Amino acid sequence: MNDMRLIDRKTTMNEIKIAAEGVDVFYGESHALKDVSVDIEERTVTAFIGPSGCGKSTFLRCLNRMNDTIPTARVTGRITLDGEDIYAPSVDPVQLRAKVGMVFQKPNPFPKSIYDNVAYGPRIHGLSRNKAELDEIVENSLRRAALWDEAKDRLAEPGTGLSGGQQQRLCIARAVATAPEVLLMDEPCSALDPIATAQVEELIDELRQNFSVVIVTHSMQQAARVSQKTAFFHLGHLVEYDDTDTIFQNPRDTRTESYITGRIG
Amino acid sequence: MNNAHIASAFDRDLERVQAMLMKMGGLVETAILDGAKSLEARDLELADSVRKGDRAIDALEEQVNAEATRVIALRAPTARDLRTVMTVIKISANLERCGDYAKNMAKRTTVLAETPPVGSASVSIRKMAREVQLMLKDALDAYVQRDAALAADVIQRDEDVDQLYNALFRELLTFMMEDPRNITPCMHLHFIAKNIERMGDHVTNMAEQVVYLVTGALPDESRQKQDVTAYVSEE
Numbered sequence: 001m002n003d004m005r006l007i008d009r010k011t012t013m014n015e016i017k018i019a020a021e022g023v024d025v026f027y028g029e030s031h032a033l034k035d036v037s038v039d040i041e042e043r044t045v046t047a048f049i050g051p052s053g054c055g056k057s058t059f060l061r062c063l064n065r066m067n068d069t070i071p072t073a074r075v076t077g078r079i080t081l082d083g084e085d086i087y088a089p090s091v092d093p094v095q096l097r098a099k100v101g102m103v104f105q106k107p108n109p110f111p112k113s114i115y116d117n118v119a120y121g122p123r124i125h126g127l128s129r130n131k132a133e134l135d136e137i138v139e140n141s142l143r144r145a146a147l148w149d150e151a152k153d154r155l156a157e158p159g160t161g162l163s164g165g166q167q168q169r170l171c172i173a174r175a176v177a178t179a180p181e182v183l184l185m186d187e188p189c190s191a192l193d194p195i196a197t198a199q200v201e202e203l204i205d206e207l208r209q210n211f212s213v214v215i216v217t218h219s220m221q222q223a224a225r226v227s228q229k230t231a232f233f234h235l236g237h238l239v240e241y242d243d244t245d246t247i248f249q250n251p252r253d254t255r256t257e258s259y260i261t262g263r264i265g
Numbered sequence: 266m267n268n269a270h271i272a273s274a275f276d277r278d279l280e281r282v283q284a285m286l287m288k289m290g291g292l293v294e295t296a297i298l299d300g301a302k303s304l305e306a307r308d309l310e311l312a313d314s315v316r317k318g319d320r321a322i323d324a325l326e327e328q329v330n331a332e333a334t335r336v337i338a339l340r341a342p343t344a345r346d347l348r349t350v351m352t353v354i355k356i357s358a359n360l361e362r363c364g365d366y367a368k369n370m371a372k373r374t375t376v377l378a379e380t381p382p383v384g385s386a387s388v389s390i391r392k393m394a395r396e397v398q399l400m401l402k403d404a405l406d407a408y409v410q411r412d413a414a415l416a417a418d419v420i421q422r423d424e425d426v427d428q429l430y431n432a433l434f435r436e437l438l439t440f441m442m443e444d445p446r447n448i449t450p451c452m453h454l455h456f457i458a459k460n461i462e463r464m465g466d467h468v469t470n471m472a473e474q475v476v477y478l479v480t481g482a483l484p485d486e487s488r489q490k491q492d493v494t495a496y497v498s499e500e
Contacts, residue, residue, distance in 0.1 A: 224343070249344065249348070249481065250482070256344075260344055261344050263269065263270055
């Protein structure tokens with residue numbers, strides 16, 4: 001007879017989607033991220049947690065070269081997506097960001113209509129052949145971001161006219177519209193009410209079937225709920241990276257334990 | 266690691282629920298000792314106070330559970346805080362059951378006081394009860410001091426209780442075979458002995474929970490089971 005123990009609970013090792021080796025980030029003189037090496041798995045939600053200023057957002061921004069836009073930022077080390085160095089001269093950052101999408105903490109819709117906000121990515125990347133296909137992409141993206149019911153009758157209105165929570169879901173719809181392979185989310189729910197938060201978490205779980213999601217969050221409970229892997233950052237170091245269950249029930253490093261139990265800020 | 270939470274009310278909540286648990290443990294220790302003492306001394310008044318005292322233990326268990334539930338709802342504990350809350354809930358359930366067994370011992374004492382004594386069985390029972398009470402004391406100390414080694418020692422000592430029970434089981438069988446008039450008191454004495462043996466198992470559960478609390482993993486089941494009475498037949 002088969003062993004009926006809780007083998008299913010064990011996290012199976014997926015393929016590596018993004019591999020970072022010895023990554024250091026400097027903003028001018030300040031050394032923001034120190035020798036971080038981590039493997040982000042495919043079809044997995046990875047949570048980055050840690051106090052403000054610990055480097056988690058900095059590291060997240062390295063994964064789709066958002067730090068390129070900051071003149072003083074310098075990134076060393078190696079980051080690969082599917083084995084390809086994303087900092088290689090041949091890589092076009094715009095193409096990279098179509099594959100590695102991002103949702104920010106503050107909603108930042110384009111000053112365009114709701115429809116055009118979502119349609120923008122598919123248009124510039126040529127993901128649809130006609131209006132009907134584009135309509136479908138827009139509808140699907142808005143549905144996945146749990147915004148369709150509220151937005152379907154006002155698609156021509158400006159995205160900036162939506163409420164803060166709706167704007168954030170619009171940004172999520174915009175990010176998923178290009179069908180990215182990796183979605184980076186920097187505190188995507190900090191401006192959302194509990195219902196919208198639950199909808200976004202549901203979306204994250206759905207995205208995991210096909211993609212990798214990396215989420216930076218200040219909510220311990222959110223990290224515990226949505227992720228399979230958790231990385232704890234502190235003072236620019238990656239302190240501990242393990243299965244989420246382990247991090248929240250029996251972490252190895254005392255700094256991790258102090259942080260998640262609310263003993264250091 | 267800094268031991269205080271940034272939210273000091275969280276520490277106060279945890280301290281309060283742990284204080285209740287310790288109070289409960291003290292009441293159960295007393296109930297075990299007094300139950301066995303009332304049996305040996307045929308002290309009906311003491312037996313009666315043990316029976317009545319169980320209410321306080323039950324009430325404390327409810328309070329501990331309510332408080333632990335509140336902590337989970339309000340604080341969403343993680344890591345060792347989570348293990349502490351889980352351990353408190355499990356230990357309180359095991360303590361409550363030990364209290365029930367002590368109460369049952371007191372009940373049977375009132376019946377046994379009406380019958381002539383059978384050998385030195387009540388002395389052996391008091392010895393067993395003393396052993397279990399000491400295990401319980403150490404299990405609770407191990408909890409307070411977060412001492413996994415002491416908890417592991419308690420787990421080992423359950424063997425001694427099992428052996429005392431085995432010996433008593435055979436002794437009672439012999440008495441019953443000697444004279445059928447011994448059957449009623451021997452049946453009661455046997456239930457008491459079996460209940461104390463079960464208390465030992467509950468204390469072992471508590472000690473295992475302490476190991477989990479400290480190390481994050483339950484201990485391996487390495488101890489040999491010493492209760493062999495399930496295989497005893499008339500020789």
